[in-house]
Amino acid sequence: MNPPRSETARNSFRQGERVSEERVAKQDSQEEPCSPWPPPRAAGSPSKSSGISPPKVAVVFGTRPEAIKLAPVIRELKARNGCFRTAVCITSQHNELLQQALSILELTVDYDLQIMRENQSLYQVMTAAMSKLEAMMREVEPEAVIVQGDTSTAFAAALASYYIKVPVCHVEAGLRTYDKYAPFPEEINRRLIACIAELNFAPTPKARENLLREGIPSDKIAVVGNTVIDNLLWMVEKIKASEFNAPGIPSLSPQEKLILVTSHRRENFGPGFEGICLALRDIVQKHPEVVVVFSVHPNPNVYLPAHRLIGNLPRVHLIKPLDYRSFVAAMMKSYLILTDSGGVQEEAPVLGKPTLVLRQVTERPEAVELGRAKVVGTQQQEIVREVVRLLEDSDAYREMSSPCSPFGDGKASKRIVDRLEKLVGRGR
Numbered sequence: 425m426n427p428p429r430s431e432t433a434r435n436s437f438r439q440g441e442r443v444s445e446e447r448v449a450k451q452d453s454q455e456e457p458c459s460p461w462p463p464p465r466a467a468g469s470p471s472k473s474s475g476i477s478p479p480k481v482a483v484v485f486g487t488r489p490e491a492i493k494l495a496p497v498i499r500e501l502k503a504r505n506g507c508f509r510t511a512v513c514i515t516s517q518h519n520e521l522l523q524q525a526l527s528i529l530e531l532t533v534d535y536d537l538q539i540m541r542e543n544q545s546l547y548q549v550m551t552a553a554m555s556k557l558e559a560m561m562r563e564v565e566p567e568a569v570i571v572q573g574d575t576s577t578a579f580a581a582a583l584a585s586y587y588i589k590v591p592v593c594h595v596e597a598g599l600r601t602y603d604k605y606a607p608f609p610e611e612i613n614r615r616l617i618a619c620i621a622e623l624n625f626a627p628t629p630k631a632r633e634n635l636l637r638e639g640i641p642s643d644k645i646a647v648v649g650n651t652v653i654d655n656l657l658w659m660v661e662k663i664k665a666s667e668f669n670a671p672g673i674p675s676l677s678p679q680e681k682l683i684l685v686t687s688h689r690r691e692n693f694g695p696g697f698e699g700i701c702l703a704l705r706d707i708v709q710k711h712p713e714v715v716v717v718f719s720v721h722p723n724p725n726v727y728l729p730a731h732r733l734i735g736n737l738p739r740v741h742l743i744k745p746l747d748y749r750s751f752v753a754a755m756m757k758s759y760l761i762l763t764d765s766g767g768v769q770e771e772a773p774v775l776g777k778p779t780l781v782l783r784q785v786t787e788r789p790e791a792v793e794l795g796r797a798k799v800v801g802t803q804q805q806e807i808v809r810e811v812v813r814l815l816e817d818s819d820a821y822r823e824m825s826s827p828c829s830p831f832g833d834g835k836a837s838k839r840i841v842d843r844l845e846k847l848v849g850r851g852r
């Protein structure tokens with residue numbers, strides 16, 4: 425018996441790009457060589473593969489944060505066995521960190537497009553993603569495609585779906601800085617996906633307002649919360665149940681205070697990143713109770729200056745990126761967090777950890793408005809001032825550390841899949 429269609433695809437894509445491209449090229453020459461592929465079809469109408477079987481949904485992502493935020497959606501899709509067939513497709517835009525996240529998140533991948541190359545430009549990421557996605561879409565024939573956030577993978581997958589008239593569902597839609605170069609290129613990726621998406625899943629009412637202001641019809645927007653909170657709560661339960669201690673995180677005396685740091689944004693490369701490192705140096709010199717743990721991104725623009733400027737300081741631990749479970753455990757143990765990460769800004773308030781945002785602007789103002797996060801930029805003196813305030817002023821610390829969850833209640837994935845059922849379901 426022949427393997428099912430998806431099994432064949434899984435194998436060929438896993439064996440590497442050349443095999444899969446040849447295979448698709450061969451298919452093209454055998455099947456209807458003169459007619460355009462596929463015939464245009466309306467959003468939500470059945471594809472030739474649908475028949476009586478449940479609709480096929482492709483979930484496409486390429487980086488660690490997308491994996492973290494789509495994992496609960498994939499779990500929810502798979503839990504509704506019989507309602508959907510789910511194809512999990514990764515581009516591996518970021519390879520190492522993504523692979524690390526996949527195993528901790530217990531995700532199985534059906535298609536790996538392997539587009540990652542050393543030091544590739546944005547042009548190269550986009551062209552590689554588009555050509556591999558075309559082959560994948562032809563193989564899978566999804567009836568809906570789910571993308572998340574603002575990466576080049578998310579934009580490429582949305583565009584690839586649009587070209588074959590398959591509806592796109594955008595998870596975490598509507599975040600904006602209105603500065604097209606910060607974050608770069610993510611701000612524009614996000615705006616372009618909004619134009620394409622059939623369903624925009626806004627995490628907060630503010631994100632919905634942004635979309636409405638841009639002319640996205642209200643029936644294409646649903647405020648559902650951010651799926652990052654679903655996943656965080658899932659992981660916190662696991663950590664508590666196993667009394668897990670993260671490897672690489674030093675054990676602390678009761679007097680010591682852990683400052684957890686992440687920084688990887690393109691806009692901060694160069695002087696911004698140096699400002700962050702010099703601020704950390706000043707803080708450990710002034711405050712002997714401080715222990716810094718810095719999860720250092722493998723990008724040479726981060727890795728090299730971090731090691732050059734603060735690599736040899738006592739009480740500064742430069743560590744490799746932690747797997748998601750270890751990172752959540754480290755956040756739980758921290759006194760405060762310095763970060764330019766989007767996801768960490770969303771997670772920290774739930775854990776009651778004051779967050780200083782190492783950027784000029786944030787597309788996640790909700791935690792700032794509630795006084796749980798503060799945008800401090802990358803100037804050395806400013807970072808030092810704000811950290812010292814939180815170390816020395818217990819009232820200021822108490823105000824920023826009372827837990828709250830402005831980005832979601834942990835049920836976003838359920839709402840997303842409910843809505844998807846209405847879009848492509850067969851009335852089960």
Ligand code: UDP
Nearest residue numbers: 489492719745746747748751765766767768
């Ligand atoms: N994270 C992780 N290990 C680390 C640092 C961060 O697993 O060493 C997680 C973090 O909990 C959050 C996500 O990665 O869920 C954020 O990813 P990143 O900062 O790379 O991207 P962004 O959120 O800025 O798009």
